[in-house]
Amino acid sequence: MAHMLRDRIDEVGPRDTGPESSIKTMHKADISLRGIYEISKVLTAPAQLEIKLANVVNILPSFLQMRHGAIVVLDAEGEPEIAATADNTHPRQSGTRRVIPEAVLDQIVATGTPLIIPDISKSQLFQADLQTSSSGGTIPIAFVGIPVKAEHKILGTLSIDRVRNGATGFRYDEDIGFLTMVANLVGRTIRLHRILSKDRERRVDEQWRPEKSLDEERTDSARHPHVKIDGIIGESAALKRVLETVSVVARTNSTVLLRGESGTGKEFFAQAIHKLSRRGKKSFVKLNCAALPESVLESELFGHERGAFTGAISQRAGRFELANGGTLLLDEIGEISPAFQAKLLRVLQEGELERVGGTKTLQVDARLICATNKDLETAVVNGEFRADLYYRINVVPIILPPLRERPGDIPRLAKAFLDRFNRENHRELAFAPAALDLISQCYFPGNVRELENCVQRTATLARSRTITPSDFACKNSRCLASLLWKGAGHSHGGSTTDELVRGNMMPIGSPLPAGRIGVSEGEVSSVKACDPNDFAGPAMGPRLTERDRLIDAMEKAGWVQAKAARILGLTPRQVGYALRRHRIEVKKF
Numbered sequence: 277m278a279h280m281l282r283d284r285i286d287e288v289g290p291r292d293t294g295p296e297s298s299i300k301t302m303h304k305a306d307i308s309l310r311g312i313y314e315i316s317k318v319l320t321a322p323a324q325l326e327i328k329l330a331n332v333v334n335i336l337p338s339f340l341q342m343r344h345g346a347i348v349v350l351d352a353e354g355e356p357e358i359a360a361t362a363d364n365t366h367p368r369q370s371g372t373r374r375v376i377p378e379a380v381l382d383q384i385v386a387t388g389t390p391l392i393i394p395d396i397s398k399s400q401l402f403q404a405d406l407q408t409s410s411s412g413g414t415i416p417i418a419f420v421g422i423p424v425k426a427e428h429k430i431l432g433t434l435s436i437d438r439v440r441n442g443a444t445g446f447r448y449d450e451d452i453g454f455l456t457m458v459a460n461l462v463g464r465t466i467r468l469h470r471i472l473s474k475d476r477e478r479r480v481d482e483q484w485r486p487e488k489s490l491d492e493e494r495t496d497s498a499r500h501p502h503v504k505i506d507g508i509i510g511e512s513a514a515l516k517r518v519l520e521t522v523s524v525v526a527r528t529n530s531t532v533l534l535r536g537e538s539g540t541g542k543e544f545f546a547q548a549i550h551k552l553s554r555r556g557k558k559s560f561v562k563l564n565c566a567a568l569p570e571s572v573l574e575s576e577l578f579g580h581e582r583g584a585f586t587g588a589i590s591q592r593a594g595r596f597e598l599a600n601g602g603t604l605l606l607d608e609i610g611e612i613s614p615a616f617q618a619k620l621l622r623v624l625q626e627g628e629l630e631r632v633g634g635t636k637t638l639q640v641d642a643r644l645i646c647a648t649n650k651d652l653e654t655a656v657v658n659g660e661f662r663a664d665l666y667y668r669i670n671v672v673p674i675i676l677p678p679l680r681e682r683p684g685d686i687p688r689l690a691k692a693f694l695d696r697f698n699r700e701n702h703r704e705l706a707f708a709p710a711a712l713d714l715i716s717q718c719y720f721p722g723n724v725r726e727l728e729n730c731v732q733r734t735a736t737l738a739r740s741r742t743i744t745p746s747d748f749a750c751k752n753s754r755c756l757a758s759l760l761w762k763g764a765g766h767s768h769g770g771s772t773t774d775e776l777v778r779g780n781m782m783p784i785g786s787p788l789p790a791g792r793i794g795v796s797e798g799e800v801s802s803v804k805a806c807d808p809n810d811f812a813g814p815a816m817g818p819r820l821t822e823r824d825r826l827i828d829a830m831e832k833a834g835w836v837q838a839k840a841a842r843i844l845g846l847t848p849r850q851v852g853y854a855l856r857r858h859r860i861e862v863k864k865f
C-alpha cells in the first residue's frame with residue numbers, strides 16, 4: 277500500500293519538480309487534495325451513476341489505507357438502490373463482507389453523522405454479518421462510515437474498512453475530513469443525476485402527448501433548455517454534456533466553477549446559467565479579478581464609504597451589492613492574492629460584508645459563479661491558493677472543452693459568426709465547402725474567440741461573395757496566431773501534431789493537412805515565414821527571449837494587457853511599453 281501511495285504521489289506531483297522532491301513536499305493534505313481532484317474528475321465524467329460510484333470506491337485506496345469501500349445509495353423509500361463496492365485485499369478474499377450491514381446503514385442514516393467502530397469484531401452492529409463472512413480474523417478491523425447528503429437530505433452512505441495492525445498509523449479525524457468531502461461530492465452528483473433523470477422522464481411523457489402547436493413547442497424548448505440554449509452554438513457530444521449540466525445547475529443556487537482555456541466561452545456560459553436561473557431577470561454582474569490591483573479590487577467588489585481612501589469622494593456600492601438578487605461572476609479567480617483570498621473567503625462563509633472604510637454589515641444574496649483557466653489544484657498544492665476557498669468555490673465544476681477537441685462545432689460556429697457579420701454589414705457572404713474544411717482543421721489556441729475573430733477578419737477582407745481557402749490569413753502567412761509559434765530554429769521533420777503541441781512548437785493557428793497529423797516540408801517553410809524573428813526584424817534578434825515571454829504571457833492572458841502584467845510581475849504600463857518596443861500587434865477580440 278505504501279508503494280501504491282508513493283506511486284500515486286509520483287504521478288500527481290507538481291510537474292516542475294522531480295519525483296523525489298514531490299514525495300518530500302507532498303504531505304497528507306496534498307494527497308487528500310489530489311484525491312478530491314481525481315474523484316471530482318470521475319464524478320463529472322460522462323457515465324452512468326452506478327459506474328461513477330464504482331469508479332470512486334475503486335480509486336479511494338490510492339489516497340487512503342483501506343481494505344473495503346462501499347457507497348450505498350437509498351431510493352425514495354429509504355431502501356438501498358445502488359451499492360458500489362471495492363475490495364482492496366491482496367489476494368482478494370472470498371466470502372468477505374461486500375456491503376455494510378443493515379444495522380450500520382440504519383444507524384448512519386438515522387443519526388446523519390459519521391460512525392467509527394475501532395474494532396468491528398467487538399461491535400454488536402457487525403455480529404450477524406461477521407457470522408456469515410470470513411473477515412472475522414485475528415487482525416482488528418476498523419470501520420468508518422459517513423452519511424452522503426445533498427441539500428440536507430441523506431441519500432446514502434460512504435464507508436471504508438481499515439486494518440489496524442499497528443504498522444501504519446492513521447487518524448480517524450483525517451479519515452472523516454477526507455471522506456466527508458468525498459461524500460459531499462458524491463451527494464451532489466446523485467442529486468444532479470436524479471434531477472436529470474426526472475427531466476428525461478418528463479420529456480418522454482411529453483413525447484407521447486398529441487401534436488403540439490408551434491407556441492407549445494417554443495415554451496417546451498424554453499422549459500428544456502439543455503436541448504438548446506439560446507445563442508449557444510455547438511452540437512458536439514462534449515458541448516451537449518456541458519449544456520445538460522448548465523441547465524440543471526441553473527435551477528439551483530449552487531456556486532459554479534467554470535474552467536477552460538481562454539476563449540472557450542466561460543463568461544458566455546456564466547451568462548447562460550444566469551439567464552436560465554430564477555435570477556434571470558435580475559442583474560448579472562461581472563468582475564475580472566486579474567485586471568485590477570488588489571486595493572482597487574477590494575473596493576470594486578465590496579464597495580467603499582465616502583473618505584475610505586484618497587479619492588473616495590462618495591460612497592459606492594460594490595459588485596457584490598450590485599449583484600444582489602442576481603448573479604456575480606468572478607472571472608480569473610485563480611489570480612487573486614493570498615490576502616484577498618482570505619477576505620473573499622470570509623465574505624463567502626459569513627454571507628455578509630462591510631464596505632471598505634465602513635462599519636455597517638450588509639447581507640447580500642448573490643449567486644456566485646467563478647471562472648478560471650488556471651490549474652487551481654496545483655496552485656493549492658504549491659500554497660498559492662487557499663484550500664478552504666478552493667472547496668468553497670468548486671461546488672459544481674463545469675469544464676468547457678477546447679475547440680480543438682470538438683472540431684465538428686467549428687463549421688457551425690463559423691457559419692453563425694458569418695451570418696452575424698452579414699446581418700450587421702448588409703452583406704451576403706457564404707463559405708465555400710473547402711473553406712469550411714480548411715478552418716475545421718485549425719488548432720485555434722484562442723478557441724471560439726479566435727475563430728470568431730478569424731471569421732470577421734476574413735469576411736471583412738473577402739474579395740468575392742464566396743469565401744474560399746485563399747481568403748484566410750493563414751494561407752498567406754498572415755495568421756496572427758502563428759506569431760505565437762515559439763519553435764524558431766527547431767527541426768520539425770517527422771514530428772506529429774501532438775508532439776509539436778506538447779513541445780509548444782506547434783505552428784498554432786495554421787491549418788493542418790486533412791487526413792493526417794504529420795507536418796510536411798511545405799508547411800514547415802510556411803511556418804518559418806511567421807517566425808517571430810522575421811516579424812520583429814533583425815534588430816530584435818537579441819531580445820527574442822523577452823519577446824517570446826511577452827507573447828506567451830499575452831496569449832495566456834487572452835491578450836488582456838493587465839492580466840499579462842500580473843503573470844509577468846510587471847505593471848500594465850510596462851507591458852504596454854514592451855509590446856510597443858517589440859512591435860507586437862495586440863490581438864483585438
Ligand SMILES: Nc1ncnc2c1ncn2[C@@H]1O[C@H](COP(=O)(O)OP(=O)(O)OP(=O)(O)O)[C@@H](O)[C@H]1O
Binds near residue numbers: 510538541543833
Ligand atoms: N458555444 C458558443 N456559441 C457561440 N458563441 C460562443 C460559444 N462559446 C464561446 N462563444 C463566444 O466566444 C467568445 C469568447 O467567449 P468568452 O469571453 O465567454 O470566453 P472566456 O472563456 O471567458 O475567455 P477568457 O478566459 O479569455 O476570459 C465570446 O464572443 C462568446 O460569445
